[in-house]
Amino acid sequence: MTTETAGKYLFPEGFLWGAATAAYQIEGSSMADGAGASIWDRFSHTPGNMKDGDTGDVACDHYKRWREDIQLMKRLNLQAYRFSVSWSRVMPEGRGAINPKGIDFYDRLVDGLLEQGIEPLCTLYHWDLPAALDDRGGWLNPDIADWFADYGQVLFEKFKGRVKTWGTINEPWVIVDGGYLHGALAPGHRSAFEAMIAGHNVLRAHGAAVKRFRQVGEGKIGIVLNIEPKYPASDKPEDEAARRRAEAQMNRWFLDPLMGRGYPEELKDVYGEAYREFPQEDFDLIAQPTDWMGLNWYTRAVPENAPDAWPTRSRPVKQVQHAHTETGWEVNPPALTDTLVWLHEQTGGKLPLMVTENGSAWYDPPHAIDGRIHDPMRVEYLKNHLKALHDAIGKGVDVRGYMAWSLLDNLEWSLGYSKRFGITHVNFQTQERTIKDSGLLYAEVIKTHGGVL
Numbered sequence: 001m002t003t004e005t006a007g008k009y010l011f012p013e014g015f016l017w018g019a020a021t022a023a024y025q026i027e028g029s030s031m032a033d034g035a036g037a038s039i040w041d042r043f044s045h046t047p048g049n050m051k052d053g054d055t056g057d058v059a060c061d062h063y064k065r066w067r068e069d070i071q072l073m074k075r076l077n078l079q080a081y082r083f084s085v086s087w088s089r090v091m092p093e094g095r096g097a098i099n100p101k102g103i104d105f106y107d108r109l110v111d112g113l114l115e116q117g118i119e120p121l122c123t124l125y126h127w128d129l130p131a132a133l134d135d136r137g138g139w140l141n142p143d144i145a146d147w148f149a150d151y152g153q154v155l156f157e158k159f160k161g162r163v164k165t166w167g168t169i170n171e172p173w174v175i176v177d178g179g180y181l182h183g184a185l186a187p188g189h190r191s192a193f194e195a196m197i198a199g200h201n202v203l204r205a206h207g208a209a210v211k212r213f214r215q216v217g218e219g220k221i222g223i224v225l226n227i228e229p230k231y232p233a234s235d236k237p238e239d240e241a242a243r244r245r246a247e248a249q250m251n252r253w254f255l256d257p258l259m260g261r262g263y264p265e266e267l268k269d270v271y272g273e274a275y276r277e278f279p280q281e282d283f284d285l286i287a288q289p290t291d292w293m294g295l296n297w298y299t300r301a302v303p304e305n306a307p308d309a310w311p312t313r314s315r316p317v318k319q320v321q322h323a324h325t326e327t328g329w330e331v332n333p334p335a336l337t338d339t340l341v342w343l344h345e346q347t348g349g350k351l352p353l354m355v356t357e358n359g360s361a362w363y364d365p366p367h368a369i370d371g372r373i374h375d376p377m378r379v380e381y382l383k384n385h386l387k388a389l390h391d392a393i394g395k396g397v398d399v400r401g402y403m404a405w406s407l408l409d410n411l412e413w414s415l416g417y418s419k420r421f422g423i424t425h426v427n428f429q430t431q432e433r434t435i436k437d438s439g440l441l442y443a444e445v446i447k448t449h450g451g452v453l
């Protein structure tokens, strides 16, 4: 803290401070105790898909170390913990039979969190589709909306009264753009025709789960979107048009239908003959009212017109004047403020928001040195983005909480363990956890409600 900012960044009473993870990225033991395979078991074991041939077979061994990790959350002063459930651990075939040992893992985790006064925020789906459902077409099969609602019902009923805040789907855009358009993520398809269909079914599944939650659930439910604001590379008309195409394909593709506006006009231009019309009843299902919306935010982009760039005909221009993280993302905290103001407007200012992921990957050593991990770049990123979040609240945006990505260094999907986002370091040789300087700062931020910023 510097004297002139003392107390300037106090957060509202009741603001919820936590950290986030996802099942396949931290749990390991993905096939243990009757669990079924997910598309990430298949994808990570397919040679060539994963940096260094990494898989989630062990990850952070959280499936076995979850008690130790709850103690870690206490040391970080966390008030909440955002995690996801592995669908195929709970329902090995994705439909029908429940695996008792699979759901027991989450039962013990939720009770363990509650015993420590940590609020569980549960995401139903964070990318690890049961392989058995992928064999039936997965997100390309319209039946998946019912399969997903049935899966949601199992959890809504099991955790009624204990889990009060639910997220249906994490980052529809990444699921579809990564898994069906560019093939960089599971299930590794590359088709604009499939992307339109998968994206629509992801949205339908969200709507079906919300509808089922209203019948059998208790608490609040919403979706989690990744939004990356697009700023034009110049004031040339072709760059603004490129910006709009990029914004439509990433930020509006899913937001607009959820808000009852249908797909953005520019999507026809982006996908051409692959663009599909769908029946109004689908859009009515998709636009089910929800109770909150999660924003996963990392960086911005500055697109220019690029006729050869598929499918948006736009390409981001590297902003060399700013720092970039290990994932090549520009550090630009004010853009977070802009996004929160934009999202507040786009959702009519009525939907409570939560920053459900925010963080940064920097080089950290493979093991602690003198019991410490000094991560000054992550400390700076965390401080400046919390200040930017505070600025958005000051502009009237209703943000209820912040979940740091991530509690632990973990499997960064096809980038493997090479990118470390954790506020806690994991030595993947020994599984030893060490709270990084950024984690120590975050614990202080929580204790002082931001006063330390």
Ligand SMILES: OC[C@H]1ONC[C@@H](O)[C@@H]1O
Residues within 6 Å of the ligand: 022, 025, 171, 296, 357, 405, 412, 413, 421
């Ligand atoms: O890339 C950083 C994070 O972005 N949001 C989804 C997470 O699973 C991922 O690790």
